Amino acid sequence: MADxxxxxxxxxxxxxxxxxxxxxxxxxxxxxxGSGLGISNxxxxxxxxxxxANFDHAWAHLPRFPxxxxxxxxxxxxxxxxxxxxxxxxxxxxxxxxxxxxxxNRHFQRDLRPRxxxxxxxxxxxxxxxxxxxRFHDPARPAAYNILQKLTYVAVIGIFLPLVILTGLTLSPGxxxxxxxxxxxxGGRQSARSLHFxxxxxxxxxxxxxxxxxILSGAWNGIRSMLTGWWRVPQ
Numbered sequence: 164m165a166d167x168x169x170x171x172x173x174x175x176x177x178x179x180x181x182x183x184x185x186x187x188x189x190x191x192x193x194x195x196x197g198s199g200l201g202i203s204n205x206x207x208x209x210x211x212x213x214x215x216a217n218f219d220h221a222w223a224h225l226p227r228f229p230x231x232x233x234x235x236x237x238x239x240x241x242x243x244x245x246x247x248x249x250x251x252x253x254x255x256x257x258x259x260x261x262x263x264x265x266x267x268n269r270h271f272q273r274d275l276r277p278r279x280x281x282x283x284x285x286x287x288x289x290x291x292x293x294x295x296x297x298r299f300h301d302p303a304r305p306a307a308y309n310i311l312q313k314l315t316y317v318a319v320i321g322i323f324l325p326l327v328i329l330t331g332l333t334l335s336p337g338x339x340x341x342x343x344x345x346x347x348x349x350g351g352r353q354s355a356r357s358l359h360f361x362x363x364x365x366x367x368x369x370x371x372x373x374x375x376x377x378i379l380s381g382a383w384n385g386i387r388s389m390l391t392g393w394w395r396v397p398q
Contacts, residue, residue, distance in 0.1 A: 169396065170396050177394075180270075182389055182392060190250075190253075191254040194234055194246055195247060195250050196366075197232060200232050200233045200234075201235065201239070201246075203228065203360070204228055205240045208225065209357045210222065210353035210354075211350070211353060212353050214352075215356075258320075275313050275317060277310060277313045277317070281313070287311075300396075326358060327359060329345065330355040333349055333352060333355035334356060334359065339352075380397070
């Protein structure tokens with residue numbers, strides 16, 4: 164087994180398709196969340212089923228989100244929808260391009276595929292304990308993704324992003340006419356709207372945790388690697 168690289172060693176960690184998609188996706192998600200909260204302010208209730216109106220039973224009563232969280236800052240449903248629809252296209256086509264590139268360059272298979280040994284309870288427990296002790300990198304393979312990263316990225320890329328896209332399409336009247344099976348798939352437009360919000364909340368939680376871990380593990384080192392591809396082995 165080769166010796167682990169010493170601290171300060173530069174390793175090429177992120178290829179350009181990953182870096183490009185990361186920043187495009189960051190911009191798109193930021194604007195989609197802000198404009199989505201602006202749209203939510205028009206009717207801050209969530210329902211299950213096909214229909215939902217003021218006198219129907221709502222499973223969730225959302226708060227009215229403040230202006231500093233919404234896009235635009237003033238309440239403007241039409242403008243929020245325009246921002247939302249445009250950057251939804253950026254999200255969709257960016258995700259498709261990233262997935263295609265990751266299949267071609269084997270990023271998924273090489274870096275994100277969980278191995279059987281990594282899924283064993285002992286390994287998972289050790290990785291959780293290492294994170295709680297603020298040790299985020301394996302000294303033997305410091306540039307590799309750990310199992311918690313792999314599971315999280317697989318969930319976001321393979322579950323929550325596709326879910327938010329498909330439920331968003333279900334909410335479009337034009338797509339209802341073209342693909343009526345989408346409404347049936349999610350059990351009605353209001354169910355799709357609820358799932359859309361839940362997926363957005365999960366993605367938002369991921370962003371908060373992701374940024375926190377970037378700061379704790381070395382903010383500049385992480386940002387530089389996502390800009391240039393090169394990452395330095397920490398102490």
